[in-house]
Amino acid sequence: MQTFDTTTTTLTTLRRGSQLYETERRLNAVLNNASVAIFLMDDRQHCVYMNRAAELLTGFSLTEVLARDCPLHDIVHHTYPDGRPFPLAECAIDRAFPENNQERGEEVFVHKDGHFYPVGFTASPIRDDETRIIGTIIEVRDITEEKAAAERQRLLTNELNHRVKNTLATVQSIAAQTFRGNTDVAVRQTFDARMVALSNTHNVLTAENWESASLRSVVEGALAPHALAEVDTARFDLVGPDTRLHPKVAVTLAMALHELMTNAAKYGALSVPEGRVGVSWTLEPGESGERLELVWTETGGPPVAEPTRKGFGSRLIERQLPMEFDGSADLTFAPTGVTCRLRIPLTALGWHGQERVTGRTAR
Structure with missing residues (x-):
């Protein structure tokens, strides 16, 4: 020495x-x-x-x-x-x-x-x-040891994401065999789209080492399949401050937004050229900490009627978020367009990554 x-x-x-x-x-x-x-x-x-x-x-x-x-x-x-x-x-x-x-x-x-x-x-x-x-x-x-530990964590996270992707691919393969000859093409395409939405959210989380995900990235990722196909970018209006979401919240919220986007593309505002979708959110103080309030609003679409039965998307939105996070979800089928209001407690979940991304507002 x-x-x-x-x-x-x-x-x-x-x-x-x-x-x-x-x-x-x-x-x-x-x-x-x-x-x-x-x-x-x-x-x-x-x-x-x-x-x-x-x-x-x-x-x-x-x-x-x-x-x-x-x-x-x-x-x-x-x-x-x-x-x-x-x-x-x-x-x-x-x-x-x-x-x-x-x-x-x-x-x-x-x-x-x-x-x-x-x-x-x-x-x-x-x-x-x-x-x-x-x-x-x-x-x-x-900081040699810190760098080495971070690299090991990165490799482990990438390996985890790789295995999750393989698992999702296996699920799709099993579904393909199960659906073969028994299910119409539209149902199969809906299932595949849900798998892709889940996979895309995993990509967002992997980029953040599965510690948290950007709220804006989750919203944009859910809208991306339809937004990329649009020439008129004014069809979407995103307003709200960015913040960090727990991985579980990010995955469930992404799936809920995907269902809303898919329904809007098939039957709602995104099914006609003049339709618009607004997604706005605020961060409000709650009884036990900060709470995310997000509102999905459709305008300019065909007249809306209350569905006679609830599908997978409605059940996911109205049951999953409240059940997992002690939040609430109100899905309204007004004649002028679908509105969905989500309330999700954030700081009560006991996780890291709550810092606000200051100086950046989605517009």
């Missing part, structure tokens, strides 16, 4: 005095026992201090770094992983000196022995009493 003379890893004292000496000694004790690597740069981006964790991280001792008398970038960040030189001017960490407080990001450093390793960093300028920038302080941590 590489060792360093840590007696040199101290902050340089400008003037000596008992109180100042004790303060410096305590500060060095704190910094050298910190698990995160800490670098202190002057106004030339030369490193003037690095703690013990920084020495272990980079392979360089402070004495070696001081002897190089060059920007720290040229010592630990001088080359891209593909071998190209990495100019100081392109360094995000260096931008923290003239520009930003709490500049955060990820980079790839070069160890003393030549191997590359990923790091996460936080960098901020240091200012004097007159607010002039006189240096930079940087906190750095090795």
Whole structure:
């Protein structure tokens, strides 16, 4: 194991005095026992201090770094992983000196022995009493294990999605054999469309590592089969803030929207050129947290009559969402067009990924 003379890893004292000496000694004790690597740069981006964790991280001792008398970038960040030189001017960490407080990001450093390793960093300028920038302080941590774990998770998620897709394909194959000669083509096409809708939702979730799904992506995915075939994009009006949905909510909501879209294409607003579909949603405070309220509205279609019996789509919408998520679903067959109002509690489900996607509204 590489060792360093840590007696040199101290902050340089400008003037000596008992109180100042004790303060410096305590500060060095704190910094050298910190698990995160800490670098202190002057106004030339030369490193003037690095703690013990920084020495272990980079392979360089402070004495070696001081002897190089060059920007720290040229010592630990001088080359891209593909071998190209990495100019100081392109360094995000260096931008923290003239520009930003709490500049955060990820980079790839070069160890003393030549191997590359990923790091996460936080960098901020240091200012004097007159607010002039006189240096930079940087906190750095090795994220090799985090990257490896994320890659393993990605591979597992992709494998899970692959197996789910195989299972859906098997279901379709079994259905094809079952329906053969006994079911008309329209019924078979409806079944296949439902399988595709379920598969598309799985794709959205896979892109998010099955942690959550974008509400807007779920809505757009459900409308996509019909929207892509339309020349007039004004037939659809989507209004509402984006948010993150639990995977179970995403799958069930996508299937409900698919059923509404299919019914609209066959019998409702999307069956005639002048028909329109509006999907609007809001996020409202509920008794136990945030609640999604989504309204599907059809206009401009042929006159609507109450169906004499409930099909799969109606049962899914009116029973599945309330049963699984303690929400409610109101499906109205008004003469002017179908309206469906869904209310789904979100924060009461106890899952991660609830953060609002700010600054973006579906229009």
